[in-house]
Amino acid sequence: MKGGRTRGLTLAATLLAAAVVAGCATGSARPQPAELPPNVALVGVRQAWLARVPTVGFPLQVNVQGTQVTLAGSDGTLVTLDAASGRELGRANAGAPLTGGVGSDGRVSAVVTRDNQVVALEGGRETWRRLLATQSYTAPLVAGGRVFVLGADRSLSAYDARNGARLWHLDRPAEPLVLRQAGMLQAVGNTLVAGLAGRMVGIDPDNGNVRWEAPLAAARGTNDVERLVDLVGGVSRQGNVLCARAFQNAVGCVDAASGNVRWTKSASGATGVAGDGERVYGAESDGRVLAWRADTGDRAWSAEHLRWRRLTGPLVLGRSVVVGDDTGLVHLLSRENGSPLNRMATDGSGIAATPVMAANTLIVVTRNGAVYGFAPD
Template sequence: MLLALLAALAGCSFWGGGDAKPKPADLGANVPVLGIRQAWAAKIGSVQGMPMVADVRGAVVTLASADGVVAGIDARTGGDLWRATLGEPLAAGVGTDGKWAAVVSRGNEVIVLEAGRELWRQRLPSQVYTAPLVAGARVFVLGADRSITAFDAKSGQRLWGQTRPGEPLVLRQPGVLTAVGDTLVAGLSGRLVGLNPDNGIVRWEAPLASSRGTNDVERLVELVAPFSRVDNSVCARAFQAAVGCVNTARGNVEWVQKANGGQGIHGNETVLFGTESNGVVTSWRRADGARLWSSERLQHRKLTAPLLLGRSVVIGDDTGLVHLLSREDGAPLNRLQTDGSGIAATPVVAADTLVVVTRNGNVYGFRPD
């Protein structure tokens, strides 16, 4: 039952859309207020059907394709630092600490590589759609059934596992999994949960949303990536329900605001940004969740989560366009073209380069003029 419902949700949950397709507003002519140019292009392979995440460590962007290619790309040049072909389709990836890189296969195995060479693989108890977290010489995996499993990064030895009661439905998109100080922080249903990374014991739970509605779809509640972390503050989105911030030192909710979006959020110490399911871009004050501005310029476009980059908010859409909006009021600053296949994941920045990956697996590096 779980597998069938996952497949039924996959098409709408990844982009936060439904069956209705209102016509997007005309964008008008592009007036490049902020000069930016394409510096390089590379290829990773198609990521169609895979909830892909680009992991940045210094100048290295690590990527994985749906057909099992994993690569570390130098953001300064677009060239490969290493590349591995695993020969089997992937369900989630990639997570890295700069030394070890971890992905999950559709056969429910976590696979760990070092400098492009496979070290080990271990069977998992469930499907996975969240990139593994590699931290503290360990690999943590968040399962679709809300299980968390920890492995030794070097040997692959299973260290501990933590399970929770299963849910009828889960989202086929990345969830929240990160480390804050000596605490492993995970999104489990509508809660941020802090765990001891040594044994999986729960230290605190902070609810951002709760189940609602009369059927399994309406009761679906999940925290989605990406999230915004500044020191002990972690802010995240609950799918189609809310945006909120948690103080991870105390394990308490600082604020929650209703928000109807399916993609994660990004921001800094003062402001947060998100894209709603109808394409409205919204800004909140980080301190208390007060709404600062909303823009309807991209309404009815299927948008990625935003990236706050300097004076701009960078957002991709499913036509392959990359929009740069002003962080102050959402005014357009520039618009970039890719291959037209749709932006596959939240844009990232590495080595002063904006890196964008399309569904066809093309990778673009953009830099300011």
Template sequence: MKTSAHTVTRTATRVLALTVLAGALSACSMFGSKDAPKPLDLGANPAKIAVHQAWTAKLGSEVPLAMPAWVHGNTVTVVTKDGSVTTLDANSGSQLGKFSAGEPLTTGVGSDGQRTAVVTRSNELKVFAEGKQLWKQRLGAAVYTPPLVAGGRVFVMLADRSLAAYDANSGRELWSAEGPSNEPLILRQPGVLLPAGNTLVVGVSGRLAGVDPDNGSVRWMAPLAAPRGTNDVERLVDLVGPVSRVGNSLCARAFQATVGCVDVSNANVRWTQNSKGSDGIDGDEQSVFGAESNGTVQAWRRTDGERLWSVDKLQYRKLTAPLVLGRSVVLADDLGTVHMLSREDGSALTRLQTDKAGVATAPVVAANTLVVVSRSGTVYGFKPD
């Protein structure tokens, strides 16, 4: 990753063509075939834990896939296909704020609670405060990873995995850093971009990189996966969000390749395990959880990667990334069902129902409420009894 004092100049046309192709790859699987295996009948709801639907909220437009909901305190912010950004009170589902970016967005929002950053389909980074636009900047490529707003700056990872940092108040570019120049395909889904202490951690190909947030220079690299195969499709390797961080332990998934954990204090790769999944992971102090592309749910021990359990009862459902919540692991599917599994052994605890449009993104938690966003534009809030 090379730092530059100028905006990234790689053409948007080339990057967009590649990301569209790679995005299609992530969607192509047994689920799209006429002869696809049918999901198993799960039988009666085990209802081992008591959870009820507390509220619903209508956003007024459909929600696109792969656009994460953003949690800040007791609020949840969701984007819709028409470019609207809505913030809800997770306690009640009531609308706290709403504004429009003026055109469709390419990813979810980033926010520090005061300023909210979005990226539009025309590759403009826009920052809003209290629903009013503060500034905008034209970017050199598309963005599929939510911006990070932290420390008075807005950090953006472009589709080609280049980085840029802007002053959050004025929009002045502070620095930019080029991504790898030899990547023929790029995924059209959120990557890895988060703070870890005084370091910016990003996903670059199959590696986690620690970046100096003040100037964009690379402090360390930690490989989780390497390209394999004989053609560009088979050699596609990239890290996808969400990730799981507990202290210095940061665990992530490499698309259709591995899951692994890195100690971000010294860039030591603790372990990697083969795993054919396309969405991110979550975890706690003891375990890391993820879903394979075929719907198998897996758990690994956080310290050494030993497999703890594997459950295949949700096979042939397109599952979201998981959420660790209390004693459960929560995943949702494209049929609108929310599955709460035991962290201990993966057994079913209970199932919750949204609508048949299917769930758009991984569930989140705020204000002791499980928040699930349907592709229909309805947001559901579930609470324990």
């Protein structure tokens, strides 16, 4: 299929969407966060190592492959670290500032540049690059010898990971606005699952044919801003069940084997979710951290002590839910009730990406490019 959107319209819509996201996060009427109580430190955590990358001013997604993590700075620098020690294992450069990354299968890494090119690298060297028809803010998915790219206009393309040949392309109906942040793109068995507007869509990775569509949210409101319903990056997967967030609209879970919607609940957050089989966790735009029951979607608990802090997506880690905030603090909350278990300080520049776990190490990246590895004490 071919979409009817022109290149100029895509660019204009994307720039407007950037202002929408910024307005949601930084509106002048936003209250000041309450002062945090003294740190309780009920879970022992220590800083194990510190590494550096260039500053991070794009929607970074840190890639984990076994005991290695790959991340990038805005200038196009890619760095692979040993998660246990922080030792640098490899470094490469995409040759241009980035808007999306990093995707990797442990051999081939892929990013998207500001000039709308997807770049594949292997062994520290560029292997190919291809010009995209639109912008992208989502890390490419590298899987099965292919590189999948989700466009900001909700298009989806597949490329041969060896030589960059385009294998197929899927267009969706044009929308007035798009989000300038990472969207949902994930493999579940032999199904590629993408967030396309307010729907979770299962796609045949070999040819781009749609297998099923599961609506999580419908457009609502009286203007284009209020009707924006994109699914955002950061997904909970338990077996075949995927749970995701529709931007400022809903949280819901889908059986990726059949495409059946298990449940949806109204929610007003802008970052992804995480889960543990019993509950699904997410941060609302007002700083509340919520937990929903994984089987029904009923509210399990709400943590209020981080109100009006701008939080990252969550990570489930042991008996904790981990979130970072825009002051550079990393908060560990109880999975059972959301109560504080510990918090750690970084460099104060804000946490740039959802924290990840690898080699028994909690890894967080700040906007100034500091990479912290925290280990159990």
